[in-house]
Amino acid sequence: AKLGIPEELTLWVTATVNGEDCVGLAWQYLIREFGLDPEAVVIALPSHLGICRGQRGRLEIEICTEGISTHGSQPDRGANAIVAMAPIIQAITRMHGKLSQDHEMLGRGSAAVTGISADSPSFTAIPDGCTIRVDRRLTIGETAQSALEEVQALPEVKAAGAEVRFLEYAEPSWRGLEYPTEKIFPAWETPDDSHVFQAAQSTARRVLGREPRLHRSAFSSHGCATKGLFNIPTIGFGPANEKDSHTVNDQISLAQLQPAMAFYSLFPLVYVG
Template sequence: MKVNFNEILAKTESYKSEMFKFLRDIVAIESFDGKEGAVVLRIKEEMEKVGFDKVVIDPMGNILGYAGTGEHIIAMDGHIDTVTYGDIENWKFNPFEGYEDEECIGGLGSTDQKGGMASMVYAVKVLKEMNLLNEVTLVVVGSVQEEDCDGLCWQYIIEQDGLKPEFAILTEPTDGKICNGQRGRIEIRVKTHGVSCHGSSPERGENAVYKMASIIKDIETLNTCFKDDGLLGKGSVTISEISSTSPSRCAVSDSCWISLDRRMNSKETAESCLEEIRNLPSVKVAGATVDMYKYAEPSYTGLLYETEKFYPTWIIPENHELCILANKCHDNLFGSKAVVKPWIFSTNGVSIMGRHGIPCIGYGPGHEDQAHFPNERTWKNELLKACAMYASIASTYVDEVVNK
């Protein structure tokens, strides 16, 4: 099938007003984790408007729009939940009302990650108008709960909905790059135990906070010792939380725990990360317990799908057929190849590729430094480029990869 890339660009340009309006509409709808229901319905409305063949909201609340009837199933994903806006005093405009000028659209989630959803939905309109879905079935997914537990949505989609595409495009922001992987991560709890007594005689007890002090220092040192794997760089570890308990403010602390955010490269595993903490001399001396957190929060539909807070590393090589395909499309559309490199943050690829081995590539509108940042914005020209890329990759996949 011969794809006319210039026509794809022209079609994309012709739908820009509708695309930008749709993005502003979904930015205006609050969709923190557990509150995505209203934005899902707005996305469903737009999917039906542009001509999706089928739109399904699964029991977890993910929205899946199907286009085409071909035997080759491919998927595109954009999470539709957002973090909160934090301190409103840091915002120069209302995070939900946002703004629009000639260059940008601003608002909470405009980059992370609703811009990707707007571009995906209108890529389907382009594909439908040009009759380019004869050999594939494209599933556009608006996933939930990603900010709290990345990948949980796709664990459910693959394991319970039974959707197993041949590959997936992740539409998180990429700064114009093609992303081919990411470091994994694990959330670890370290807990020390003490014996409480009256604060006037602390020597009678065992202070759990004091036991934690040397552990904290050892973890700070550990972060300087990781080795570069040549693919994803070094792992890292940082303390993200610290808490303690005591019968009162006039008593010795009887327990203390810290939370660790441990980022993993391709040479590290969940078990190796847990063992390196357990083997710290200070942990052994303190008799501290070390374990992995679990996630057990219901989605907005009330469905509870528990998982360990382990998010596997994943990466595909730059010469993987999907990276080559994406870069051919980029070259045909824009006259240049894109840089291929991993994301610095975590995505739903931890489940799609990391847990289930389904190849992923990433290409999305917006810049990584806008994610979780006040005065968030995305760029209109990047929304259009992403839309054209999605339509091009979906329409050339069979010829360039399957039938090569």
């Protein structure tokens, strides 16, 4: 009551961890293990004071090639797993430009090779194993299985006899908790006629004194769990420009900080009417 929150409203504020390593993991735990069952979720994300009502999903795919190790002075006696992987890397890049599934708000998905490693007895030996990781962003209409099969069907993958699989996350948190999950995070969209979005629009109008902008996010967030997995109406709103996030110039404009705080304070009251 001291905060001005109506008695019929229960407000939870969550500060979650492991978001970069495995987005949405903390919310999977809160819902499945802690029993949190919210009616609506507001995510504090860098939306430049625009309202976000959907984001692309993402998954991580691992591709492995095998070779035969031999001494680096005699490469013809072996089979280089890195060389076998090279055409696959190029194929993933080409596949990105050919993704056709589109969505009016979220756009198309994407595919990018984001990591590579090799197994070799030493730097003077031919590697007998090579692994790449692919960051695959999913738009609405794409599924994890269809994305996996798309990679498996690449001629370069078949020619190399490469193994393609989803990744699982099981790293311990800072408190040592392990909560394994597949690194598959669905795309999500909250309808523009939903109560949570209408309340967000009304709140933003009152705070900003103008019609709020619809934020088209290129990132993924906990919305892939709250809305993508559990179908809880979700929106995002916050200060800062997404283009600065995860860069050396990551920043929040002080001019946007106060309006964002006002939005978070006012939204619960507008939501309950």
